[in-house]
Amino acid sequence: MDGTSIVTIERHIIEAERKYPDASGAFSNILTDMALAAKVISRQVNMAGLVDILGRVGRRNVQGEPVQKLDVFAQDVIYRAMDHTGHLCCMVSEELEDPIPIPDSFPAGEYVLLFDPLDGSSNIDVNVSIGTIFSIHRKVSDSERGTLEDCLQVGRKQLAAGYVVYGSSTMFVYTTGHGVHGFTLDPSIGEFILSHENIRIPEPPNRYYSVNEARHSEWDPGMRRLLEHFKSGGDGEGAFSARYIGSLVADFHRTLLRGGIFMYPGDRSNPDGKLRLLYESSPLAFIAEQAGGRASTGREDVLDVVPTSIHQRTPLFLGSREFVDEADGFLSQG
Numbered sequence: 001m002d003g004t005s006i007v008t009i010e011r012h013i014i015e016a017e018r019k020y021p022d023a024s025g026a027f028s029n030i031l032t033d034m035a036l037a038a039k040v041i042s043r044q045v046n047m048a049g050l051v052d053i054l055g056r057v058g059r060r061n062v063q064g065e066p067v068q069k070l071d072v073f074a075q076d077v078i079y080r081a082m083d084h085t086g087h088l089c090c091m092v093s094e095e096l097e098d099p100i101p102i103p104d105s106f107p108a109g110e111y112v113l114l115f116d117p118l119d120g121s122s123n124i125d126v127n128v129s130i131g132t133i134f135s136i137h138r139k140v141s142d143s144e145r146g147t148l149e150d151c152l153q154v155g156r157k158q159l160a161a162g163y164v165v166y167g168s169s170t171m172f173v174y175t176t177g178h179g180v181h182g183f184t185l186d187p188s189i190g191e192f193i194l195s196h197e198n199i200r201i202p203e204p205p206n207r208y209y210s211v212n213e214a215r216h217s218e219w220d221p222g223m224r225r226l227l228e229h230f231k232s233g234g235d236g237e238g239a240f241s242a243r244y245i246g247s248l249v250a251d252f253h254r255t256l257l258r259g260g261i262f263m264y265p266g267d268r269s270n271p272d273g274k275l276r277l278l279y280e281s282s283p284l285a286f287i288a289e290q291a292g293g294r295a296s297t298g299r300e301d302v303l304d305v306v307p308t309s310i311h312q313r314t315p316l317f318l319g320s321r322e323f324v325d326e327a328d329g330f331l332s333q334g
């Protein structure tokens with residue numbers, strides 16, 4: 001596509017589907033439905049200060065974290081955009097303990113959607129960028145309605161992954177294994193327009209490290225040495241700068257466009273860290289690899305981790321390949 005074409009996300013998905021004859025329309029429809037849900041959530045996020053949607057709903061989600069009203073809204077919007085389409089056999093949401101069945105009144109399909117409806121909840125009330133993350137797998141069980149086996153698939157088998165970042169503009173970024181493509185929402189026409197085709201993490205990367213240093217005293221010695229390594233300029237070519245927004249999607253979006261490394265390591269009290277494998281680390285790992293980067297647990301590629309439970313957590317080192325490789329080196333020294 002030349003630089004002057006107006007390409008909506010729907011058109012981009014259809015053209016991608018044409019290129020890959022084995023791609024079924026169902027898969028494209030899931031992505032299109034996700035874009036619709038993103039538009040609805042974006043509108044609500046941008047009105048959050050005006051509509052009484054701020055603050056907590058007074059309960060805690062399966063992670064034990066206080067649930068913010070926008071979390072509930074985003075969860076509900078995605079569910080209602082997806083439950084009746086006949087493309088999904090089940091869903092997994094960060095907000096719900098168990099896999100979400102497709103109501104018997106609706107047909108079930110061949111795909112599984114796993115998602116974090118609203119990422120960066122602690123930033124909702126202070127007008128800092130937040131996001132949505134999703135991952136799509138193909139159903140592998142013989143069951144019509146989807147089972148835990150369909151949800152617990154290794155990241156390398158993902159068919160698609162994406163995120164929405166609700167920031168100074170709303171962007172929808174996705175991959176189906178054929179590059180990473182970004183679309184910016186034009187709210188005046190309600191369309192996501194192709195604005196970042198074939199995103200590649202810059203080489204040489206900007207030298208950013210992104211980590212919550214408050215947990216420094218809890219880290220393993222290898223992690224502490226890694227941070228000192230970056231603080232002292234890494235392997236050369238200039239000093240690092242620290243950037244940490246506290247919304248994974250926003251920290252990753254910057255890393256994707258500028259380079260650097262995002263880190264959420266394990267520590268003494270949380271050996272597996274905080275971030276969830278299936279609907280945070282794994283989809284962003286797929287995107288990072290498709291953009292020329294890497295994602296590691298510090299011991300292995302995130303995409304090779306075989307899940308054992310739907311809300312399991314994993315340490316995460318994500319971004320420019322050279323920096324993630326360095327992280328593995330320091331962490332393997334223990």
Ligand code: AHG
Nearest residue numbers: 116118119120121122212246247248
């Ligand atoms: P969520 O709002 O979906 O629970 O995700 C919050 C995550 C992630 O967005 C961010 O990187 C991390 O929490 C920040 O954790 P700390 O506040 O411990 O740094």
Ligand code: MN
Nearest residue numbers: 116119120280
């Ligand atoms: Mn999250």
Ligand code: MN
Nearest residue numbers: 094116118119
């Ligand atoms: Mn969340």
